[in-house]
Amino acid sequence: MDDIEIRTHTALHVVKGAVRKVLGAKWTASTWVSKGHGRITIQLFNKPGESDMKEIFRLANEKIVEGVPVKMEVLPREEAEKKYGDEIYDLFPIPAEVKELKIVIIEGWNINACNKPHTSTTAEIGEIEMCDWRFRRVKNLLEVSFNLKKI
Numbered sequence: 335m336d337d338i339e340i341r342t343h344t345a346l347h348v349v350k351g352a353v354r355k356v357l358g359a360k361w362t363a364s365t366w367v368s369k370g371h372g373r374i375t376i377q378l379f380n381k382p383g384e385s386d387m388k389e390i391f392r393l394a395n396e397k398i399v400e401g402v403p404v405k406m407e408v409l410p411r412e413e414a415e416k417k418y419g420d421e422i423y424d425l426f427p428i429p430a431e432v433k434e435l436k437i438v439i440i441e442g443w444n445i446n447a448c449n450k451p452h453t454s455t456t457a458e459i460g461e462i463e464m465c466d467w468r469f470r471r472v473k474n475l476l477e478v479s480f481n482l483k484k485i
């Protein structure tokens with residue numbers, strides 16, 4: 335991953351935190367990053383409104399401007415599960431043979447087991463803008479895509 339993709343990837347964590355706050359959605363189904371473009375797919379059971387989506391990006395950019403630390407903790411898997419519960423997991427499972435987890439923490443915002451590289455603060459991401467979103471009712475999935483404003 336180059337620097338741009340590290341910023342885009344870190345933005346996924348920030349966007350997820352905002353989706354969690356606005357829509358209460360907990361489970362990430364998939365993510366995708368290419369240069370300054372990112373997409374996250376989250377399990378959701380009711381179609382959100384355009385205003386919800388705008389609020390998500392308003393909050394995400396607010397969290398970016400705040401410049402809070404993106405912390406990482408390495409823990410034995412059992413310990414991580416005891417400490418954080420299933421909050422660290424996504425819909426796609428981490429293989430059972432993985433015994434140590436890297437936990438990425440944006441305090442009060444997002445916590446996720448993730449072994450990819452991240453920026454050290456949210457400010458380093460730079461502003462993001464919503465590109466598109468769609469709700470797939472049959473699959474109960476919300477797809478949200480965004481771009482970094484400055485590549």
Ligand SMILES: [Zn+2]
Pocket residue numbers: 343344347438448449450451452
């Ligand atoms: Zn990550």
